[in-house]
Amino acid sequence: MWAFLHRFASPPHFYRLSGRMAPWLGWACLGTMLGGLYGGLVAAPPDYQQGESYRIIFVHVPSAWMSLFIYVVMAGASAVALVWRMKLAEVVAVASAPVGASFTFLALVTGSLWGKPMWGTYWVWDARLTSELILLFLYFGVIGLHSAIEDRRTASRAAGLFAIIGVVNIPIIHFSVEWWSTLHQGPTVTKLSAPSIHLSMLVPLLLMAVAFKLFYVTVLLMRARCEVLERERNAGWVRALIAREGSE
Amino acid sequence: MTMPEPVAEYFRMGGYAFYVWCSYAVVLAVLAFNLAAPALRLRRVRRDLARQARFTEDPDLGQDGDDPLDADDPSGGLADTGAVSRAPAGADRRDDPRDEPPR
Secondary structure, eight states, X not given: XXXXXXXXXXXXXXHHHHHHHHHHHXXXXXXXXXXXHHIIIIISOOBTTTBGGGGGHXXXXXXXXXXXXXXXXXXXXXXXXXHHOOHHHXXXXXXXXXXXXXXXXXXXXXXXXXXXXXXXXXXXXXXXHHHHHHHHHHHHHHHHHHHHOSSHHHHHHHHHHHHHHHTTHHHHHXXXXXXXXXXXXXXXXXXXXXXXXXXXXXXXXXXXXXXXXXXXXXXXXXXXXXXXXXHTTTSHHHHHHHHHHHHO | OOOOHHHHHHHHGXXXXXXXXXXXHHHHHHHHHHHXXXXXXXXXXXXXXXXXXXXXXXXXXXXXXXOGGGGGOTTTTTOGGGHHHHHHHHHHHHTOOTTOOOO
């Protein structure tokens, strides 16, 4: 197991393997997403209270889930990088930030597009919305801090520490709808009792969630490959790779 | 352009067309950008590396003696053997901000 992990984590193996895996994950993502979109936009019935506007849920909720999930992955990878000095963990952390920021942005934009017809306003400064906005700024902080420092390893360490400190915001976002009174509704799927959402809506919602997760892994691998190639630009295997391609 | 009534009705989304379709359009645009940015970046990195390889004739070139498990050696990717050749590639990257994706 450790031997396998070590082998996988070595840059040349990672580069080769991820190049082979990314397209498959991408196609799996596309398939799941088409299924989820059909289920959400065509097959699911309109909501009895919100009519057709609720269909935003199928992109809003998975985006919001991903914004939290990716942050936890990023902070976890940063912690691994800080403790074990593992290069690939640094790469995963750096490569996660832009995708996470994208999903946070999507959760905010689709949320306000949903809020306008339902709450009568695009934005309110309540707990859930504000803490999610702070999450977006945390992502910007990680990205900015990393790109402000020339040396890659120092940059990773600084951005990683910042990411780990930012984890305090994650439970705040999750529990914000219970701790404070807010316009945002409470959890309907991730609660302990049975989810209070009908199956015809739950299935496309979960399909979209899986699709977004696959999307994240695909983009993560693509970004990580760039990062690995740039970091290892003077290593023998990169030069051999480029030479092999040049001669073809 | 006229659409059959049920189709037009569908796209009207019960009066919420603007909000629903805007949401999906934004999602599509952001996801597309996320796919395009690393793809373009990978192509640019490889082009830079290939150009750099042409400038620096290296006796090591093509020798596959590098043990992959050894890639973690302290001098690893940060060895300054390529300091001279790395500088122009880096400088040229900064001159060309067109497709620089956020890191």
